[in-house]
Amino acid sequence: MLKKITGFMLFFLLIAHNLWGENIFQEIPLSEHIENVEVLPSEIVRHLPMDVNSQIAYFVKYYTTEKKEVLQRWFRRCGPFLPYFRVIFKEEGLPEDLVYLALVESGCNPFAVSRAGAVGIWQFIETTGRLYGLKVDYWIDERKDFIKSTYAAAKYLKKLYEIFGDWRLAVASYNAGEGRVSRALRAKNFADYWKVMMSGAIPFETFAYLPQWLAISIIIKDPQKYGFLPLIEEPWDYVELNVPGGLDLKVLSLAAEVDYDILRKLNAELRREFTPPGVTYPLKIPITSADKLLANLKRLELEEVKVNTPSGEVTLFVSAKDSVIIRNFEEKKGENSSKKKTTSSNRTKTSSSKDSKVAKKKKPSKGR
CATH class of the missing domain: 1.10.530.10 (Lysozyme)
Structure with a gap:
């Protein structure tokens, strides 16, 4: 614009x-x-x-x-x-x-x-x-x-x-x-x-x-x-990592030990700041944080939240320590959400150790 x-x-x-x-x-x-x-x-x-x-x-x-x-x-x-x-x-x-x-x-x-x-x-x-x-x-x-x-x-x-x-x-x-x-x-x-x-x-x-x-x-x-400062073009050195669906981007940021603002810019297409539920998602993650994400995600204590959406009820996973259960998510007033604690490692369908994998490295060639 x-x-x-x-x-x-x-x-x-x-x-x-x-x-x-x-x-x-x-x-x-x-x-x-x-x-x-x-x-x-x-x-x-x-x-x-x-x-x-x-x-x-x-x-x-x-x-x-x-x-x-x-x-x-x-x-x-x-x-x-x-x-x-x-x-x-x-x-x-x-x-x-x-x-x-x-x-x-x-x-x-x-x-x-x-x-x-x-x-x-x-x-x-x-x-x-x-x-x-x-x-x-x-x-x-x-x-x-x-x-x-x-x-x-x-x-x-x-x-x-x-x-x-x-x-x-x-x-x-x-x-x-x-x-x-x-x-x-x-x-x-x-x-x-x-x-x-x-x-x-x-x-x-x-x-x-x-x-x-x-x-x-x-x-x-x-x-x-x-009169301007030099333009510094430093591309993000990132990989695409398949992660479970329904995960809060804040949880992924904590697991990867990466700045939330960087992760959000890399994955700005996530409208609700959650990975789409029910499917794995190719998350862009700084390459230096990929191993940390794989190691930490399955150990996080998560809270399972059932939420109604236009397409039906879905399951989302947020940090159990997060006082704000669903940030920036359009939950109607008075809507009841069922919640229970879980860990990433005991959810077979979304096991980070088996379902997650590095898809491909993304970085432009230097000098181009």
Whole structure:
């Protein structure tokens, strides 16, 4: 979701263009807005035919002044994710700089939810997410899965490029929707990106979307030049470990001796912060914690809780020492839950020692 911006200046210039029939942005030299922004990064120049103009310079200045702290926070948040994005986009044959759309969309926040209901780092609405293979149900929302949603975003961007044959229009369509951009092109009889953007047929949010992305791409290529701390891209070295269903993510964090916030980000798709009951689940876990999880899970004293869900009664397992039995779980007031103490080791169906196994190691190649 495009973050709130001070758009009055751009809006005024757009209105002025409509009144006077001129592309006012093109008349303002880039150098008048910010120094030392002569050219775009080579990756963008190579893949994206475009016009360097003051829209981009405006957002370079915007993100290096008014929103500098926000962008620095996005850099920190994106550090672990970007290496995976680069690998996936390269695998899908996309220009590498498209990964920076994640900053404009959500600031790399897997838990982001827009007013329109778009979810995750790549801000998919449910219908589009399902169309590109993302599962959404009571327990799981793969729009929040940073790996699966990135594959979906890459495939969607490829499809948009196939439709429009222009990365600028493809990027605009990612924000506004392919239907809206196609209708604007037909209605105005334009084939040029800047003309259709300046025509007023596209929402203002989309009008500002591509310049924001390009401005961030410029800054992120040389952050220290623009007064930012270096962007540290350190991917999580994790494995997928099959764990029992119905387990509280907090229990798994305690068993693995791993920071809960890290485990939650790695498994952001778990809507209820429980693994789906009744089946084993491939939990992402830091590789250094995998053996600890296997050793500790079967020794934990757990409390068995029966809870009604839209699909019927299910059994969940929480820590017996946890004063809050079900955190963030939508249990109706007055609903009776039967509880009994158990241990992971005496539940044959969910025995961690037999049912759990390392699925595969996940880490991008260094230097990619």
